[in-house]
Amino acid sequence: MRQEDIIAGFTQAVDAIIAINPSLCIHSGDLFHAVKPSNRIMAVAAEQLHRLAGDKGIPTVVIGGNHDTPRQPHAGTALEVFHHIDNLYIAVGGGPQSFAVGDVRVQAVPHCLTASLLKEALASCRPDSNARYNVLVMHGVAAGMPEFSMADLGEQELPLEIMEGFDYVALGHFHNHAKVASRAYYAGSTDRLSQAERDAAKGFVVVDLEPFSVQFHEIACRPMLTIDTIDATGKRGDQLADLIKEQLQSIDSSDKIVRVKVEGVSEETLRTIPAEVIASLKRDSFSLDITFEKDRSEAPAVGFGRSAIGRLDKGFLQFLEVVDLEGFDRDLLSREALKYLAESE
Ligand SMILES: [Mn+2]
Structure with missing residues (x-):
């Protein structure tokens, strides 16, 4: 395109x-x-x-x-x-x-x-x-x-x-x-x-x-813009997804090249974000890059383990593939999700 x-x-x-x-x-x-x-x-x-x-x-x-x-x-x-x-x-x-x-x-x-x-x-x-x-x-x-x-x-x-x-x-x-x-x-x-x-x-x-x-x-060429950095501190995944959606709708991203950066993302927020919402935002935008930056105050990832609450499912794996991650260990997150999937089957 x-x-x-x-x-x-x-x-x-x-x-x-x-x-x-x-x-x-x-x-x-x-x-x-x-x-x-x-x-x-x-x-x-x-x-x-x-x-x-x-x-x-x-x-x-x-x-x-x-x-x-x-x-x-x-x-x-x-x-x-x-x-x-x-x-x-x-x-x-x-x-x-x-x-x-x-x-x-x-x-x-x-x-x-x-x-x-x-x-x-x-x-x-x-x-x-x-x-x-x-x-x-x-x-x-x-x-x-x-x-x-x-x-x-x-x-x-x-x-x-x-x-x-x-x-x-x-x-x-x-x-x-x-x-x-x-x-x-x-x-x-x-x-x-x-x-x-x-x-x-x-x-x-x-x-x-x-x-x-x-x-x-x-x-004349296609508009390109960066949305003001979104602060995810204290937000649940679904709240964050709604916020991103709202921002994209306000600028009508359907014909634009857009970049969004979200900072202060905890692991909890990341794994509870509704993957299908992010996927549909990407579909409805001409070109959308989203970066999730890890909350710097959070301890380094040690894996979620069996007690993980949230959506460690196939949707989460797809979600990991379509977003950029800063400060998160993508491989570790994927491994954890795969392990959880295997255990729950
Ligand atoms: Mn050159």
Whole structure:
């Protein structure tokens, strides 16, 4: 379901870009989330890139990012499948590429596997004094600005000094639209891909080089929200379930991506929570993540034993599978429930 959202957002962006009809379109990396995207995703990418560059003739530059660049240098990349689309310029692995598009010289630096390869790649990236305009495309974290990190293994640091002298620097990797320097921006992603992005507008930027202006073009995408932390202290499982249900109904979670965190959960509360209520809340929400955090004042779990009162049944086992637990020993809880089930049969 999220995949369809992401496809819709991307298609919406392509529609809008076609309507704007710019002289150059840039995708700054991680078009794909993975080195081997699914056939469905490849088909969508092919269709949209054909529309944009092939059919509408909008020159389009795409570079490889850390997610879609294989760690084996000679494995080839999914993007290369689209090499034969007219007006499409692809820069993947193996160093920087330079493209002349009208009166713009584009220096495209795809994700590099090591810092030394990146350094090598950047050594030749200078504005071309013969070109009317110079544009640099890179993927990674603007150096010294950890707020743009995605905490990905292998993400590269992009030195700020390399960006000087370019009329525009199109940065990729950080998912939210952000300004890095007077002429360097992250356009941002066309959909929300983590809860950290829940408050950010999503879309792309429209850049004019003369006179210089950057305008953010927003794309409509599915709301993502986090409900205020619920305190379970002193509540029975059924009371807690009702409280969560109430909160979800008040925001109408049926079409939203929602995260709920419950703190102060005792073992007693956890095992008396009506599993079927949680299951139906998950069913009725578009996407729902619930985390139960253990009451820190409670003694470490020693197992419930035979004297356990409450619902250690199959429903409880399913419940354990669909929620996140913090501070609880999930394996111990499952074992106890299984033991109880065996004994009661
Ligand atoms: Mn990235």
